Amino acid sequence: MATENGKRAEEESRQSQPKSKLFLSLRLAAVLATATATVVMALNKQSRRIAVAVVGTSPIRQTFTAAFQQSPAFVYFVIANAIASLYNLLVLLLRPFLRAKAHDILVHLLDEVIFALVATGVAAAASMAELGKNGNVHARWNPICDRFEAFCIRGGLALTASFAGALLLLLMNAFSTFTLHKSVLSQD
Amino acid sequence: MAKTSRLCSLLLRLLAAAATLCAAVVMATSHDSTTIFGLTLDAKFQYTPSLEFFVVANAVGCGYTLLVLFVPPTTSLSRLVIVFDVTVAMLLTAATAAAGAMAEVGKKGNSHAGWMPICGQVPSFCDHVMGALICAFVGVIAYFLIVLHTIYTLLSPLFP
Numbered sequence: 331m332a333t334e335n336g337k338r339a340e341e342e343s344r345q346s347q348p349k350s351k352l353f354l355s356l357r358l359a360a361v362l363a364t365a366t367a368t369v370v371m372a373l374n375k376q377s378r379r380i381a382v383a384v385v386g387t388s389p390i391r392q393t394f395t396a397a398f399q400q401s402p403a404f405v406y407f408v409i410a411n412a413i414a415s416l417y418n419l420l421v422l423l424l425r426p427f428l429r430a431k432a433h434d435i436l437v438h439l440l441d442e443v444i445f446a447l448v449a450t451g452v453a454a455a456a457s458m459a460e461l462g463k464n465g466n467v468h469a470r471w472n473p474i475c476d477r478f479e480a481f482c483i484r485g486g487l488a489l490t491a492s493f494a495g496a497l498l499l500l501l502m503n504a505f506s507t508f509t510l511h512k513s514v515l516s517q518d
Numbered sequence: 519m520a521k522t523s524r525l526c527s528l529l530l531r532l533l534a535a536a537a538t539l540c541a542a543v544v545m546a547t548s549h550d551s552t553t554i555f556g557l558t559l560d561a562k563f564q565y566t567p568s569l570e571f572f573v574v575a576n577a578v579g580c581g582y583t584l585l586v587l588f589v590p591p592t593t594s595l596s597r598l599v600i601v602f603d604v605t606v607a608m609l610l611t612a613a614t615a616a617a618g619a620m621a622e623v624g625k626k627g628n629s630h631a632g633w634m635p636i637c638g639q640v641p642s643f644c645d646h647v648m649g650a651l652i653c654a655f656v657g658v659i660a661y662f663l664i665v666l667h668t669i670y671t672l673l674s675p676l677f678p
Contacts, residue, residue, distance in 0.1 A: 400630040403619040442604070442665070446611055453612035454619035457568035461623065462631070468565045469624070471633040500608070504601065511597070511672060 354425075356502045357418050363495030364415035364448065371408050371455075371488035374398045376481040396478040403454040404485070410451030411492055414444050414499070431513075438506045445499040452492045459485055523671050524591065530664045535583040537657035538610065541650045542576035545569060545617075548646030552639045561636065561643040568616040569647070575613035576654060579661075582606050600668050607661040614654045621647050 375397040381389035398404040421428075421437060428437065462482060465473035475482035551560030563569040582602065589595050624644065627635035637644040 396630070401628060402622060439669070446608065449608050449612050450615035453615040457616035457619045458623070460567055461620070466566060468559070468561065469633070469636050470559075471631070474631050503604065507600070507604075511600075 352505065353502060354422070356498050356505070357422055360495050360498040360502065361415050361418045361422065363491050363498060364411045364418070367488045367492035367495060368408055368411040368415060370484055370491065371398050371404060371411070374404075374481060374484045374488065376478045378477065380477070394477075396474060396481040398485075401458050403458040407451040407455035407488075407492065410447045411495070414448045414495065417444050434506075434510065438503075438510060441499065441503055441506060445496065445503055448492065448496045448499060452489060452496055455485075455492070456489055459489060523667070527664065527667055527671075528587070530660055530667065531583050531587055534657050534660035534664060535580050535587075537653050537660055538576040538580040538583065541653035541657060542573050542580060544646055544653060545573050545576070545650035548643050548650070550640040550643035550646075554639065559636075559639055561640040563647075566620055568620040572613045572617040572650070572654070575609050576650075576657065579606050579610050579657065600672070603661070603665055603668060607658070607665055610654065610658050610661055614651065614658055617647070617654070618651060621651060 375395065377393050377395045379391040379393050382392045383390045398408060417440065428434070459482070461471065461473075462485075463473055463475045465471050545563050549560070549562050551558055553559070563573060583606075586599055586602075589599055621644075623633060624647070625635055625637045627633050
């Protein structure tokens with residue numbers, strides 16, 4: 331009985347070898363994507379001196395700044411992506427120690443939670459970015475991207491990286507679900 | 519045991535369908551206008567892409583939930599339903615997040631961008647949006663419980 335269980339465990343671990351390479355690469359790519367998004371958005375700041383009035387012949391210039399801290403959606407975006415990249419890095423580093431089935435299930439559940447976090451962060455930041463780019467005529471909100479181009483471009487890059495990270499996390503969740511269900515079916 | 523879990527799943531799905539339907543309808547009927555100094559300021563959900571996405575996502579979620587109630591369990595179709603459940607849950611979460619961000623800007627404005635808050639001028643619109651967001655949050659929590667329940671019932675042989 332013990333040798334049968336041992337043989338089955340060996341088979342399962344051999345079957346999961348190519349899958350574990352897939353998970354490893356997906357998780358590494360997700361770490362890179364979310365870390366890029368965090369860093370690019372956290373360093374996103376642009377100041378411009380714009381002339382607000384003219385006294386005689388000399389214009390009075392005032393410095394206007396656009397920074398990610400000014401919008402709560404962007405702050406949440408940075409925090410969510412930071413948490414996601416740190417969590418995935420942690421799982422990658424602890425991989426040799428996570429071998430039990432219960433650990434697999436825990437990692438799967440946490441993966442779902444982290445994916446939800448990243449998805450909400452990117453959704454909120456994307457709606458804010460759309461508002462900044464197009465404005466809202468009916469609310470008399472002017473777009474800001476025509477004045478702060480670099481801020482908008484960097485924000486767009488961070489959003490793209492986070493979208494890619496969210497997609498990678500979704501693929502990882504799907505594969506993990508299939509793997510877990512297949513192992514349950516094979517046990518029946 | 520199987521009957522209780524089926525009943526639980528049915529109740530959760532009905533709750534999710536009701537909540538998403540409520541959210542979509544309340545957001546779709548949000549409309550208010552006011553006149554300041556002869557200028558008419560009116561607020562509709564169609565003026566903001568995030569709120570449009572919110573209405574569409576909740577309508578899709580409601581329709582999907584009602585459709586899934588007719589899928590018999592323990593067939594290959596029910597495995598597909600699991601995948602779609604997670605997808606729709608994520609769709610609803612993203613829609614709620616986007617609408618929430620837009621509602622926050624509408625309520626507090628953004629002084630750095632020169633965006634004035636609008637809730638003082640169109641209070642009925644803001645109330646509708648708040649009601650729709652609350653319903654959508656209930657729907658998201660219901661879907662989260664559905665996904666947890668599915669994982670629990672399908673993976674129960676693995677739990678000691």
